[in-house]
Amino acid sequence: MQKNNKKNSKNVFNYIVVLVCVFISIFFDNFSFSSNIKKGNIMENQRNQYYKGMTLTELIISLFLVSVLSQIALASYSNLVARMRIYTASSTLHAALLYARSEALKRGGGVIICRSTNADGNSASCDAAAATGASAEWGDGWIIFHDRNQDGKYSTEDEILQVHGKVFQSSTVGSINSSPIRKQIKFNNLGQVYGTFLEFSIVAPEGKLDPSYFRYICIASGGRARIDKQECAQK
Structure with missing residues (x-):
C-alpha cells in the first residue's frame, strides 16, 4: 500500500x-x-x-x-466506495450477530442466524444447501429466528426476528466468508455459540482494494462478536 x-x-x-x-x-x-x-x-x-x-x-x-x-x-x-462497502457490510453483520445473541439471552436460547440466498424475496428461508465452497458465502443475506421447536432448522412454527437481504450485489463487489464453514450459528441461553471459534472475513476481490481495509468478525465460544482489522487467528 x-x-x-x-x-x-x-x-x-x-x-x-x-x-x-x-x-x-x-x-x-x-x-x-x-x-x-x-x-x-x-x-x-x-x-x-x-x-x-x-x-x-x-x-x-x-x-x-x-x-x-x-x-x-x-x-x-x-477506492473510497470499495472501503465504505466493506465497512458497511462488516458493521451490518456485526450488529446482526449482537442482536441474535441478545435475543438468545432474553428468550432462554434457541436463537439461530442462518445465511439465506432468498432473503430479499417474499418467502425468505434459510439456505439448505451444503455449507461448502461458494455456498458458504453470507453476502446474499441472512435470517434470524427463534427455534421454538428446537429442531435446529427454520420451520413455520418458528418466529422470524430479523431478515436482511444482500449486503453485496455480487461477488465482484465483495464477499463474506465463514471459517470454519457454517451455514448457520445457534446461540444458547447463555449467549454462547455451539462449536468452536468462528470467523467471518469481509473482503473485496483481489486487486480491487488493499487487504489492510478488509475486516474480520471474530466470535469466541462465549458468543460475543467483535470486528478486527486482522484475521482472528492472528490475535
Whole structure:
C-alpha cells in the first residue's frame, strides 16, 4: 500500500512539474514583445493581448490538466466506495450477530442466524444447501429466528426476528466468508455459540482494494462478536 501511494505521489508530482513548466513558458510567451514594436503601440498591443482568445497550446494544456485531475479523482472515489462497502457490510453483520445473541439471552436460547440466498424475496428461508465452497458465502443475506421447536432448522412454527437481504450485489463487489464453514450459528441461553471459534472475513476481490481495509468478525465460544482489522487467528 505504501509503495502504491509513493508511486502515485511520484506520478502526480511529475504531472505538476510538467504543468508548471508549460505555464511558465506560456506566461513569458504572452508577455514578451518583439524588438520591432514601436513604443507608441505598446498600450494597444497589451489591450489586444488581454482580449485575445485561448491559443491551441493553452487549450491542449487545459484538457491535459482536466484529464489528469479526473483520473486522480476517479481512482480516489472508487477506492473510497470499495472501503465504505466493506465497512458497511462488516458493521451490518456485526450488529446482526449482537442482536441474535441478545435475543438468545432474553428468550432462554434457541436463537439461530442462518445465511439465506432468498432473503430479499417474499418467502425468505434459510439456505439448505451444503455449507461448502461458494455456498458458504453470507453476502446474499441472512435470517434470524427463534427455534421454538428446537429442531435446529427454520420451520413455520418458528418466529422470524430479523431478515436482511444482500449486503453485496455480487461477488465482484465483495464477499463474506465463514471459517470454519457454517451455514448457520445457534446461540444458547447463555449467549454462547455451539462449536468452536468462528470467523467471518469481509473482503473485496483481489486487486480491487488493499487487504489492510478488509475486516474480520471474530466470535469466541462465549458468543460475543467483535470486528478486527486482522484475521482472528492472528490475535
